[in-house]
Amino acid sequence: MRTEKIVCNICDTDKYEKRMYKINSGFLVKCSNCGLFYANPRRMDIIKEVLEDKTKKERTSGKKLNLKGRLYEFNTVLDRIQAVKPQGGRILDVGCYDGIFLNEARKRKWDCHGVEPHIGGARYAREELKLDVQQCVLEKCSFKDKSFDAVTLLATLEHHPNPLKTLKEAKRFLKPDGLLVISVPTIPFYLNLVRSRWRMFIGDHYTFFTDDSMKRLLGKSGYRLLSAGYVTKSVDMETISARLSSDWQPYNIGPLGRFFTKFVEVSRLGGVRFTVNPYDMKIYLAQI
Numbered sequence: 001m002r003t004e005k006i007v008c009n010i011c012d013t014d015k016y017e018k019r020m021y022k023i024n025s026g027f028l029v030k031c032s033n034c035g036l037f038y039a040n041p042r043r044m045d046i047i048k049e050v051l052e053d054k055t056k057k058e059r060t061s062g063k064k065l066n067l068k069g070r071l072y073e074f075n076t077v078l079d080r081i082q083a084v085k086p087q088g089g090r091i092l093d094v095g096c097y098d099g100i101f102l103n104e105a106r107k108r109k110w111d112c113h114g115v116e117p118h119i120g121g122a123r124y125a126r127e128e129l130k131l132d133v134q135q136c137v138l139e140k141c142s143f144k145d146k147s148f149d150a151v152t153l154l155a156t157l158e159h160h161p162n163p164l165k166t167l168k169e170a171k172r173f174l175k176p177d178g179l180l181v182i183s184v185p186t187i188p189f190y191l192n193l194v195r196s197r198w199r200m201f202i203g204d205h206y207t208f209f210t211d212d213s214m215k216r217l218l219g220k221s222g223y224r225l226l227s228a229g230y231v232t233k234s235v236d237m238e239t240i241s242a243r244l245s246s247d248w249q250p251y252n253i254g255p256l257g258r259f260f261t262k263f264v265e266v267s268r269l270g271g272v273r274f275t276v277n278p279y280d281m282k283i284y285l286a287q288i
Contacts, residue, residue: 003041023201072234089149095156152205193244223286238270
């Protein structure tokens with residue numbers, strides 16, 4: 001697998017405290033200056049697939065899991081947005097994938113638009129949900145500058161090879177009083193216990209944040225931070241069992257996971273749902 005060495009996206013330095021351990025997207029390091037955690041060297045195959053427009057033409061099967069949980073999370077995000085923007089307006093979701101978030105925003109009378117490089121995800125959003133979604137990377141979209149009241153990047157920035165560039169690019173679409181909304185993986189207090197098996201260490205997650213590193217990134221991109229808070233998840237047993245047996249997940253438990261998946265299916269426990277705060281993802285609101 002081809003990899004590349006990079007510098008810290010915030011400090012532009014290659015100095016880091018130590019090489020920590022291997023993760024699915026490369027090798028985890030922590031910047032000695034700003035504290036940003038990132039994969040270095042990092043794998044290039046998935047980045048290349050996106051940039052060359054060679055993503056799958058089908059919607060990823062994993063996105064079909066836990067729809068109720070996704071709706072719960074997205075509506076929580078919309079509540080936070082509308083606490084600042086009660087009047088609604090035009091919203092651009094960067095990395096909108098299959099458009100489920102935008103569909104929920106549309107129910108609240110937002111004028112919804114999206115950008116998604118994944119062919120299958122964008123196709124589902126356009127054809128099934130009838131949303132205005134452009135299938136491309138943000139830099140190539142044709143939306144008008146300074147035309148959006150809110151720009152969202154939900155569980156998206158960690159996938160981008162250059163978060164700083166992405167946030168600067170997103171800024172040009174915001175109105176002067178527009179709202180930037182980001183949700184990203186944040187380093188949990190228990191990282192030293194789970195190490196490389198943290199659920200966020202999947203193959204196309206390259207950057208992991210703390211409050212301090214996110215504040216620095218926003219400042220360098222031209223934003224000021226308004227608020228930050230943890231994201232609460234709603235999950236069902238079907239989703240948990242599927243992930244425990246998935247090779248894509250760092251916390252899969254192999255044959256035992258497959259046995260558990262079968263048990264959940266046979267016992268019909270898949271619909272059992274609970275709410276949890278894993279303390280490893282935060283939502284940040286900012287303005288120019």
